[in-house]
Amino acid sequence: MEIPSRQQQAQQALRHAWFPVARSVDLDIPQPATLLGENLVVYRTPEGRAVVQSRRCPHRGGDLSQGRVMQDGITCPYHGWRFRAADGACAVVPSLPNDQQHKIPERAVVRTYPVVERFEHVWTVLEEPAHSMYDPADFRDMDLETAAAAAIPAPIGVAAAMENFRDVAHFAFVHTVSMGQLPEVIEPLKVRREGLNINMDRFFKAGEGDWSVNGDCTMQYRCTAPGFASVIFDHGILGNRVLAIFPSPHTYDSVTLFCVVGVERGWSGTPLADCIEFEEMVTHEDVGVVGRIDPPEVPWDNEVTEVSVPADAYTLNYRAAFWQFVRRTQEVSTTNAGAAPKQKIVSGSTMSQMPPE
Ligand code: FES
Numbered sequence: 001m002e003i004p005s006r007q008q009q010a011q012q013a014l015r016h017a018w019f020p021v022a023r024s025v026d027l028d029i030p031q032p033a034t035l036l037g038e039n040l041v042v043y044r045t046p047e048g049r050a051v052v053q054s055r056r057c058p059h060r061g062g063d064l065s066q067g068r069v070m071q072d073g074i075t076c077p078y079h080g081w082r083f084r085a086a087d088g089a090c091a092v093v094p095s096l097p098n099d100q101q102h103k104i105p106e107r108a109v110v111r112t113y114p115v116v117e118r119f120e121h122v123w124t125v126l127e128e129p130a131h132s133m134y135d136p137a138d139f140r141d142m143d144l145e146t147a148a149a150a151a152i153p154a155p156i157g158v159a160a161a162m163e164n165f166r167d168v169a170h171f172a173f174v175h176t177v178s179m180g181q182l183p184e185v186i187e188p189l190k191v192r193r194e195g196l197n198i199n200m201d202r203f204f205k206a207g208e209g210d211w212s213v214n215g216d217c218t219m220q221y222r223c224t225a226p227g228f229a230s231v232i233f234d235h236g237i238l239g240n241r242v243l244a245i246f247p248s249p250h251t252y253d254s255v256t257l258f259c260v261v262g263v264e265r266g267w268s269g270t271p272l273a274d275c276i277e278f279e280e281m282v283t284h285e286d287v288g289v290v291g292r293i294d295p296p297e298v299p300w301d302n303e304v305t306e307v308s309v310p311a312d313a314y315t316l317n318y319r320a321a322f323w324q325f326v327r328r329t330q331e332v333s334t335t336n337a338g339a340a341p342k343q344k345i346v347s348g349s350t351m352s353q354m355p356p357e
């Protein structure tokens with residue numbers, strides 16, 4: 001039997017992970033979404049429940065995101081077939097007389113996916129989930145006012161996007177406008193990993209840019225592989241603000257960067273709307289550079305050479321966590337499955353390879 005490449009394993013594993021497919025605020029009308037190549041429709045029923053289903057009508061391929069939401073489901077824009085929100089079964093075929101509705105073919109059904117609505121977004125998972133939906137304790141314990149930032153597309157994979165978000169050595173080069181002049185030297189990072197979770201606390205000395213307007217802070221990085229990364233910014237007497245980013249794979253190597261921004265009750269820094277604007281600015285700066293990396297996703301099969309330094313400690317821990325997640329999704333391990341690719345570290349580091357798991 002042919003052994004799948006690490007990229008193939010990663011691609012398959014992502015089908016078992018929760019990802020956002022729409023912003024809650026956009027569900028006044030049905031929204032098209034694509035997750036790992038699967039075309040989906042996301043809508044909200046009149047009772048307020050978010051629904052994720054296959055977008056293609058099984059009759060003649062109508063696009064259900066052009067359809068109309070009814071009491072019990074969604075109608076196709078082409079011939080009006082109505083599919084139930086609860087299970088995707090076709091409940092009405094208008095071309096059939098009323099006394100013939102029981103003859104609707106059983107195969108007239110659209111696939112219905114699990115849904116969790118959290119962090120101002122609608123989340124789903126394509127296959128049996130290999131982890132519970134993200135629910136970080138920090139977020140649970142905080143009294144937050146939150147809102148979704150703009151959804152921004154980026155031509156990179158999920159892991160590359162996650163690495164970029166938590167990478168601190170690029171601030172001084174990519175974010176000179178939003179954050180201002182920042183130190184280039186990165187102190188030894190205190191990274192802690194427990195299973196799929198990686199934490200790091202770091203002091204941030206504010207620069208002169210708009211993003212830095214709330215001043216110095218401690219940044220508490222929290223990440224869970226494969227797809228949830230957050231920062232709590234502790235600004236002392238101003239209070240706390242938060243940011244979480246969740247790249248959602250349109251395909252294996254292109255994502256939509258969904259993002260929620262929040263401020264804790266009592267926050268006295270810049271208003272939430274400004275915080276959102278600053279974060280969108282930062283993301284656009286990132287996409288301008290990270291959108292051109294080669295290859296567009298982490299080279300899991302060592303198909304290109306990468307060299308790491310101590311400032312990459314969080315990235316390497318994320319990679320180890322990502323592979324722990326991949327292994328979870330695999331029923332049978334193969335000889336090349338599971339081990340994270342080795343990384344060489346240049347001199348000055350005490351790390352010699354991927355951190356132990
Ligand atoms: S294509 Fe959807 S009802 Fe005909």
Ligand SMILES: [Fe+2]
Pocket residue numbers: 164165170174175282286
């Ligand atoms: Fe960045």
